[in-house]
Amino acid sequence: MPPGLAVCTVSEDAYERELDKDSASWYGGFQRCLDYYDRKGQTHSTPAIPNMLAYRTQMKHMLEEGHAARDERHQEMAEYTREWAREHFGLFPEDGYESQTVTCIENTQDIDVAATVEQVSEEYDMVFSSGYGDLSEESFRIGHMGEHTVESVKELTDAIEDVADL
16 A cells, blocks of 8 residues: 555444534544545545555555465565675564564675665666664665566565675
8 A cells, every 4th residue: 555545444333422512623533534534525634646656556466466475475575685684684573573574684794775775766666665763774675566576576675685695
């Protein structure tokens, strides 16, 4: 899902409770949204149309691929990334606390993470991220979700190896 959107479902009971409220919160509740949608068939404020179109496109991709196949592809990318990280660096989280969508890698090789991120971006047109705050040079992160494939993640790890001279 593109950043900037939130999707939810509302039960009939929640829908009725929201409509029965005396006042409508502008951002915190659904009453204003539901009322406007019921009357006009549209949102009560201008939505991020490009985000909605990106969401629609992504949902089509997800439905075409199927949940099981998508989950398997994401798992394969995660396994490849973790294996690569163990071979060249280390995993930052303790065993059992790994994310299924991004691998946080401990910078055991003491590479210049910021310079590597920038050089990989400039030379290979690929992106990965440093760690947060005080961990910005102690760790870095490789995402493995969405439309990526094991092959595209491998291209990124090859680029990191080249730039970091591993």
